Amino acid sequence: MKSFLTVSATFLLSLHRGNTVYANNDPILYGSKTAHLSNLDPSKYFGTLAEEDRSTYLGWLQESTYTKHTFLPMVTNPDNGAVVLWKLYADGNAATIARNNNNTDLTHIQVAVAVRATGWVGFGISEAGGMLGSDIALWEAANPNTLRDSYVIEDFDVPKKDDCQHWTLLRTTTDNDWLIVEMSRPLDTKDPQDHKLVDDSQLPTPTRLIAAWGDSPTVSFHGFQVGKTSAKIFPLPASEETAGTQTDFETLMDEQADGFFEILANNYTIPAQETTYHYICKSFEELQEQYNLLVTEDGILTFIAGGAVLSPETEHYVHHFIVYGSSNPTPTEGTCGQGNMLWGWAPGEEPTALPQNIGIPLFDPNGNFRSIVVEIHYNNPEKLDGLVDSSGFRVYFSIQPREIEAAWLALGDPATLMKGTTIEDGLSEYSFTCASDCSSTVLGSQSVTVIGETLHMHKTGVRMTNELIRNGKVANLGAVDVFEFNQQGSFKVQQEVYEIMPGDSFKTTCYYRDGTEFGLSSQQEMCVAFLLYYPAKRIDFGSFGSFPWGCFYGVDFLPVCSETLEFQSLASVEGLGRKFGSPPSQCTGKVTVAPSSNDNDTTPVDEPEILDSAASITVVFVSLLTVVQILQLTHYQS
Numbered sequence: 349m350k351s352f353l354t355v356s357a358t359f360l361l362s363l364h365r366g367n368t369v370y371a372n373n374d375p376i377l378y379g380s381k382t383a384h385l386s387n388l389d390p391s392k393y394f395g396t397l398a399e400e401d402r403s404t405y406l407g408w409l410q411e412s413t414y415t416k417h418t419f420l421p422m423v424t425n426p427d428n429g430a431v432v433l434w435k436l437y438a439d440g441n442a443a444t445i446a447r448n449n450n451n452t453d454l455t456h457i458q459v460a461v462a463v464r465a466t467g468w469v470g471f472g473i474s475e476a477g478g479m480l481g482s483d484i485a486l487w488e489a490a491n492p493n494t495l496r497d498s499y500v501i502e503d504f505d506v507p508k509k510d511d512c513q514h515w516t517l518l519r520t521t522t523d524n525d526w527l528i529v530e531m532s533r534p535l536d537t538k539d540p541q542d543h544k545l546v547d548d549s550q551l552p553t554p555t556r557l558i559a560a561w562g563d564s565p566t567v568s569f570h571g572f573q574v575g576k577t578s579a580k581i582f583p584l585p586a587s588e589e590t591a592g593t594q595t596d597f598e599t600l601m602d603e604q605a606d607g608f609f610e611i612l613a614n615n616y617t618i619p620a621q622e623t624t625y626h627y628i629c630k631s632f633e634e635l636q637e638q639y640n641l642l643v644t645e646d647g648i649l650t651f652i653a654g655g656a657v658l659s660p661e662t663e664h665y666v667h668h669f670i671v672y673g674s675s676n677p678t679p680t681e682g683t684c685g686q687g688n689m690l691w692g693w694a695p696g697e698e699p700t701a702l703p704q705n706i707g708i709p710l711f712d713p714n715g716n717f718r719s720i721v722v723e724i725h726y727n728n729p730e731k732l733d734g735l736v737d738s739s740g741f742r743v744y745f746s747i748q749p750r751e752i753e754a755a756w757l758a759l760g761d762p763a764t765l766m767k768g769t770t771i772e773d774g775l776s777e778y779s780f781t782c783a784s785d786c787s788s789t790v791l792g793s794q795s796v797t798v799i800g801e802t803l804h805m806h807k808t809g810v811r812m813t814n815e816l817i818r819n820g821k822v823a824n825l826g827a828v829d830v831f832e833f834n835q836q837g838s839f840k841v842q843q844e845v846y847e848i849m850p851g852d853s854f855k856t857t858c859y860y861r862d863g864t865e866f867g868l869s870s871q872q873e874m875c876v877a878f879l880l881y882y883p884a885k886r887i888d889f890g891s892f893g894s895f896p897w898g899c900f901y902g903v904d905f906l907p908v909c910s911e912t913l914e915f916q917s918l919a920s921v922e923g924l925g926r927k928f929g930s931p932p933s934q935c936t937g938k939v940t941v942a943p944s945s946n947d948n949d950t951t952p953v954d955e956p957e958i959l960d961s962a963a964s965i966t967v968v969f970v971s972l973l974t975v976v977q978i979l980q981l982t983h984y985q986s
Contacts, residue, residue, distance in 0.1 A: 390417045394464070396427045404526040405431075405462055412742070414460060415583070420559045424730055426664045429575040430559035431462040432471065436535070436582065456544060457535055457581070458518070461559060461615030463526040469527050469561040471508075472500075473543040476839055477556045477576060477668075477694055481830025481928060483543040485515045487529055489818045490521060490565035495531055499541050501830060501929040502921065510541040512834040512935035527561065540930045546842060547582045552700055552800055553842040554578040566619070572729065577695050597699050601653060604704065605744040610657055611671075612740030618665055620733045623834070624726040625870055628740060631678055631719040632711040650707035651717075651742040654691045655699025657671045662737040666693040667727040670838055671741050673710070673717030688756045688896075689802055689878040690717065691741065692838050699742070703799075706882050707750035709923055710743070725834070757848075759814060760856040760911075765902035766866035771808070771873055773863035775918035782854040782899035786819075786909040790885050790897050791850040794870045798848060800880035801826045801841040806873050809832045809922045811859040814877040818852050826877065831926040833870070837880075848881065854899065859924050934949035 391409055394402055414433035421429040439455040461471045468488040475481035479500050484507050486496040495517035498507035514537040518530040535545040548555050556578045560570040601608070611630050618624060635641060641649065658666060671691040690708070702708070710717045722741050760780045771778075803812045809831045816824040826841040858875035866873050885897040889906055901911040918924065 352381045386786075390431060390433065393419055393431050394428065397464075401524070402679065404521070404524040405528065408462070408521070408528055412460065416579075416581070418425070418557065418577055418579040420557060420577050421664060422572055422575055423664050423727060424572045430469070430471075430561065431460075432557060432559065433460045433462075434458060434581065439534075454547075454582070455535060456532055458530065458532045460528060460530045462526065463561040463573075464525055465527050465561040465563055466525055467527075467563045467565050468567050468568050469529060470559060470567075471529070472558040473545065474556040474558045474576065475543065475830055475928065476828060476832045477558070477578070477835040478832045479558060479560075480832055481828075482558055483541070485531060485533075485942055486537050486567065487517070487520070487527075492520060493517075495529075495607075497542070499929055501926070504818050508541075508929070510539065511931055512537070512539050514539060514542060538936055539932045540927050541932065542978075543928070545581055548580050548842065549582040551842055551844065553840045554697060555581045555842070556694075578697055591813065597653075597655075597701065600701060601744050604652060604701070604746065606747045607639075607641070608742050608744045609635050609641065610688075610740055610742045611635075611720055612657060612738050613722075613724055614738055616737050618662065618726045618728055618732075618735040618737055620728065621732045622727065622729055622731060624728070626724045627725065628722045629674075629719060630721075630725070633677075635720075647845040648712050648749070649710045649745040649747065650749050651690070651702075651710050651743055652707050652746050652750065653699060653701035655742050655744075656693040656697070656739070657742045658739045659737050660687055662735055663739065664734060665726050665737065666695075666739050667725040668692070668723040668835070669722055669739075669741065672723065674719045674721055675717075677718040684817055686764070688717070689804065689838060690720065690756075692802065692840060693741070694835070701744070702754060705751040706754045707746060707752075708754050709749065710745065711898070752882050753884040754880060754882040755896050757798075757881055759877040759879070760858070761866065761901045762876045762898055763876065763900045763903065764868060765900070766875075767868070767872075769866045771860050771864050771866065772917060774861075775810075775921065775923060776860050776915075777857060777916050777918055777923070778860070779855055779857040779914045780875065780899075780901050780911045781914070782856075782909065784851045784853040786899050787848060787852045788850045789908045790887055791848070793850060795847045795849045796883060796885065798824075798879050798881045799845050800875065801843065802838045802878040802880075803828055803831070803841065804838040804876045804878065805833060805858050805875060808860045808862040808864055808873055809833060809858060809875075810861045811926060812839070812875070812877075813855075813857045814879075814926075815855040815857075816846070816848065816852055817855060818849060819912040823852070827927075829926045832875075833927075838937060840896050848879075859918070 365705055371479045391406060394405065409551045412433065413435065415435045417431065417433040419431055421430055435458050436454040437456050437458065438453045442936070451532045459471065461469060463469050466489065468486070470484050470486045472479070472482035472484040480502070482500050484500065486498050487494070495515050496516045497510040497513045499510060500507050515531050515533045518532060521528050529971060537544070545555065556572070556576070558576040560574040562568055562570050562573055609630050613626060613628055616626060632647070644674070656669070658964065666687055669692070670689065673688050708717070710720070712718070720743070726737070728735065801814065803814060803826060805812055812828050812831050814826040815822045824843075826843065828839040828841070831839060844932070854877075856875065856877045860873060864871065864873055886894045887897050887906065887909060888894050899909045899911055903910050
């Protein structure tokens with residue numbers, strides 16, 4: 349039997365497209381060198397330009413000493429965009445990158461941004477992936493000696509200048525229609541108007557980056573000249589320097605997976621409208637017929653890894669997608685009866701595998717994943733006709749169950765029993781509390797480990813938190829201060845693993861800005877925190893049977909895991925309780941005031957002690973949006 353399974357797995361891998369017929373725009377696993385521009389050598393960026401038009405960039409690049417890089421493509425022209433390069437270093441020595449296996453010696457980051465523009469450029473560390481909630485460095489040709497540390501916190505708002513300025517301008521150049529900017533900053537400024545750069549080398553969620561640029565001497569609306577992506581900022585530990593590449597992932601899957609299947613938008617014509625949500629629903633029976641899947645005797649496969657599959661010619665129109673599991677064995681139209689979250693993807697996120705001994709059962713008759721739903725958000729800002737896409741999600745599976753079963757713990761209102769409840773106009777707050785008796789009853793004496801956390805609302809959500817409370821104190825806080833549904837649909841919290849102990853309670857709070865009602869559609873609202881944890885636990889519902897652990901509002905037949913709800917209207921945005929954007933108690937560190945520099949020259953603006961002597965660059969940063977800009981930005985970024 350084992351040899352038969354092995355042969356069948358090879359057969360499955362060779363048939364991974366099943367009976368699907370594609371146009372020439374064949375989908376490719378995101379992260380491969382042919383699918384993801386950021387895996388290129390940085391000298392290959394802007395490859396469609398003539399050599400003489402790239403000379404300024406290539407000359408600078410040859411002398412630079414940066415260790416990591418990524419590309420932020422424009423939606424309308426993915427060959428054009430912003431190149432971001434960086435290196436991390438210990439305070440006082442940028443030339444030597446001091447690092448041990450835990451990255452604990454690193455204190456600062458030096459960043460360079462290169463764009464094709466003549467007027468201004470802006471670079472941001474984004475919370476959710478868009479402009480809102482971004483920590484932004486701005487530079488304008490009209491103010492060449494100034495690099496402005498700013499942040500964006502509200503819709504239709506211009507970037508506000510930080511009370512404390514932590515970015516230091518190092519060099520600028522404006523030559524041959526290029527702007528290249530170098531700057532530095534502490535990784536942790538301890539300033540609530542900045543985003544801390546955490547060690548993301550071992551975290552499942554990368555750091556989200558954004559850039560915009562233009563040709564006017566001062567900031568003006570950028571139009572389509574904006575790019576974004578996600579990237580791991582920190583280096584891997586020395587023992588894993590060659591790990592994490594696409595080749596390594598595919599090698600790992602060759603070793604661990606018995607096969608994979610894909611759920612794709614098979615030659616789907618993207619509508620000529622700015623925003624489209626498209627749902628693809630597949631039951632086990634449909635997938636088994638398409639792929640001739642082999643399963644265990646009880647009909648279960650085990651999910652071990654997943655990744656985006658994108659059509660190269662249309663991938664930049666795929667804004668993000670979310671993968672759900674549904675307990676409905678026969679998916680319906682519309683949202684297809686979406687239920688528990690399985691996975692999610694936004695630009696820059698590479699395929700990801702669960703730890704080797706951990707898996708999630710699929711198609712279990714008693715589970716939440718009897719069918720799979722992929723919700724794709726398309727962004728077509730130019731409203732082009734004739735865009736045909738076959739992107740989607742690839743599921744890697746094992747036929748035999750893994751040693752440890754992982755599961756999603758859903759908190760808030762996962763059963764959508766708030767459906768039809770009206771959300772009042774204005775700002776409001778809904779808090780769902782799962783009491784300590786629930787974890788005590790379900791866990792007994794054993795703790796569980798959370799390896800991923802995702803916060804989910806819809807279009808009117810503005811902030812969300814999920815507090816784990818232990819002995820009356822917040823032991824872990826998953827939060828998104830500036831939630832943007834149009835950026836990722838669901839927000840993946842960038843945090844380390846943590847434990848849920850018996851007796852812990854949860855408080856899941858959602859904040860909304862407009863009147864609507866609760867429901868499943870994106871025009872209605874939800875409030876759910878999904879926690880990916882192991883080992884999986886089940887809860888006994890008596891005569892109703894045993895179901896995966898969750899804490900539910902409005903479920904009265906198991907009071908111990910039934911949540912309570914508190915609601916209040918908020919008088920102002922201060923009631924949202926946001927941390928990001930609040931004034932710091934004091935400024936730490938000093939600000940470097942740069943002397944003037946000449947345009948069309950590659951001379952340093954300032955040379956503090958940390959400046960690497962080998963670097964010879966130009967730097968330019970942008971200021972970002974006027975009120976008019978942001979009005980339109982919310983459309984182009986959505």
